[in-house]
Amino acid sequence: MAHDFPNHLVAGYGRYLNKGYVRFRETQEQLAIYGQRPDVMVISCCDSRVTPEGVFHAGPGELFVVRNVANLVPPYEETDGQHGTSAALEYAVRVLKVKHIVVMGHAKCGGVHAFRENANAPLATGAFIGRWIKLLEPAAIAMACMPVDKLDDPQLAMEYAGVRQSLKNLATFPFVDEAMRNEGLKVHGAWFDIGSGDLRVMDPETSKFESCAPESFAGEVAAG
Template sequence: MIDFQKLIMGYQRFRSGDWTDQHDRWEHLSKGQNPKVLVIACSDSRVDPAQIFDTNPGEIFVIRVVGALVPPYERELGHHGVSAALEYAVTKLEVSDILVMGHGACGGIKASLEGTGSEDEDDDFFIKSWISLLDDARDRVVAEHGHESDVACRLEHEGVRTSIANLRSFPFVRDREAAGKLDLHGAWFAIENGSLHLLEPKSSEFIRL
């Protein structure tokens, strides 16, 4: 397991290695960014989009949040971190594609299916509030597949579909998609075997790449 000191050692290797070897690229990046793809992925430490898609700094704009969940469009006062990052990527960076990527063995999905397990309501207030975004999807999946062994996987898939539907509730996403300037995609990554499954738009099913 890595600890803070190992992070510092890693930085030192990076500074004397990649940063030095590719100084021109890093100098270019210091002047701005121009990614064309926004990836919305889970905060899970095992699922790093940059590693999975073998990208360099500056190539993808990433939002990482529990369950790879996107909230619906809301204008109420509050601190809307995911919505703010989404707005920046779409309206300022003008990305041409958004990929929502769920994954196997997702703790957020497990929390939705089983509850957080705490008797103290204040102990996991923020987790419960956030995961409630999946309540309707969970109820549908459990009603149809509640006794099946792959119910968690099915809800992980449904979470991606839910996030894509919520993306379309944002006017700046919906309008750009309608104008052909923005494409939405879904994916699911299996940690155990490294396979990537893409959401097929017509069937709304996940197909292994």
């Protein structure tokens, strides 16, 4: 076949057929027939180092995932426009009726870094990243007013603040609010440290992030 599809992707696909597909063949056949019923939605960054299925060791059909720059949830709005993340959220909550939504931030986030470096830079006509990461502005304001984290690592503090803001924005969607009140939907903040593999989960009462590694792994993920 004549195509310039990358060879390493074809080779990787071959390994998938040998290992991944064989392993999950029955599950996938069932999923194809009966459809998906994931009970968890994950909103994470596009960053190639942060893969929800990898972090949660999840197979096909387990996680409904939307990824965008800096793992942001925009606030609910009724304006015209192509609201991809909001559309995924709507499908997850109204159709799939997921029970949990996890907003997963991460270390060394380029989107957060870009916001911190260029928060006030004029936007180029037609550019998208600047407009998108403006969603972090309320997070920066909230962080300045109520610093729940020590600010000795401003990048980390902003990554946490971005997750908190996305959780706030989630609640502005009427169908999310409704599902949280009446259908037991729970929303969670989390943050993944690429280098150490540490996953921290936000305590909804204190808004602080703490490692959730099982006891047996506590020594393996460095508290960094």
